[in-house]
Amino acid sequence: MSGMTATDILLPPRPAAPVVPAFVAPAARALQATKTYGQGDNQVRALDRVDVDLSASQFTAIMGPSGSGKSTLMHTIAGLDSLTSGQVFIGDTDLSTLNDRQLTVLRRERVGFIFQAFNLIPTLTAVENITLPLTLAGRKPDREWLETLLETVGIVDRRHHLPSELSGGQAQRVAVARALITHPAVVFADEPTGNLDSRSATELLTQIRQAVDEYQQSVVMVTHDPRAAAYADRVLFLADGRLVRELPGPTVDLVLDAIRELGGEGGAGR
Numbered sequence: 001m002s003g004m005t006a007t008d009i010l011l012p013p014r015p016a017a018p019v020v021p022a023f024v025a026p027a028a029r030a031l032q033a034t035k036t037y038g039q040g041d042n043q044v045r046a047l048d049r050v051d052v053d054l055s056a057s058q059f060t061a062i063m064g065p066s067g068s069g070k071s072t073l074m075h076t077i078a079g080l081d082s083l084t085s086g087q088v089f090i091g092d093t094d095l096s097t098l099n100d101r102q103l104t105v106l107r108r109e110r111v112g113f114i115f116q117a118f119n120l121i122p123t124l125t126a127v128e129n130i131t132l133p134l135t136l137a138g139r140k141p142d143r144e145w146l147e148t149l150l151e152t153v154g155i156v157d158r159r160h161h162l163p164s165e166l167s168g169g170q171a172q173r174v175a176v177a178r179a180l181i182t183h184p185a186v187v188f189a190d191e192p193t194g195n196l197d198s199r200s201a202t203e204l205l206t207q208i209r210q211a212v213d214e215y216q217q218s219v220v221m222v223t224h225d226p227r228a229a230a231y232a233d234r235v236l237f238l239a240d241g242r243l244v245r246e247l248p249g250p251t252v253d254l255v256l257d258a259i260r261e262l263g264g265e266g267g268a269g270r
Contacts, residue, residue, distance in 0.1 A: 027218035064238035112179030112187035169200030
């Protein structure tokens with residue numbers, strides 16, 4: 001996290017993890033997910049037969065050293081990249097059965113994204129950026145839900161501002177609201193606090209936690225930072241393209257202990 005140390009983010013009292021009945025299907029999952037790059041001696045196996053369920057209505061963090069496969073796993077489950085072999089599902093939809101147009105529709109309507117670089121359209125206002133997925137689908141926003149999101153992320157008075165008129169923290173709040181506007185099956189967040197100062201990072205993580213607890217949103221976040229991971233309900237650790245450990249009920253100390261035991265760092269990377 002740029003310009004931050006592990007002690008910069010202040011954690012609120014940890015909320016109780018949401019109760020998810022056993023019969024609830026995962027928000028997303030991977031079965032024998034394998035992804036390779038290159039050929040022959042130059043082949044790199046970014047994912048090596050990963051099996052994982054990403055629980056509905058919960059906040060899952062994914063950690064691992066550089067090159068561990070954490071971002072590749074997220075990108076393939078989210079439909080941003082394809083697997084070499086194996087399957088990924090959003091709900092009960094096998095992404096390998098979809099053509100490009102169907103994948104585009106699924107990503108727009110059933111998946112939310114929060115990126116480190118915000119990815120806002122510079123010529124659109126905050127509220128126009130938030131409602132962009134609906135605009136592209138030819139749908140009008142639910143005004144009550146839109147107002148709820150604007151209040152939740154704290155940008156009611158910035159709704160008509162362009163991205164260039166927003167701070168980094170405000171821009172990322174817009175991105176959070178955009179990710180939630182369609183009531184997606186799952187939200188994927190890729191190092192969402194990486195460009196934020198400590199205060200903005202804390203606010204963002206609190207808002208993501210609130211979306212899970214109050215709106216039963218399913219969230220999957222790639223992060224290298226133990227403080228960010230401590231907001232999650234569980235942490236998955238990858239190494240060399242494999243899932244090597246799962247940590248339920250994480251705290252900062254437990255995450256740090258797990259990183260030490262695995263002999264690596266949380267670091268960013270593929």
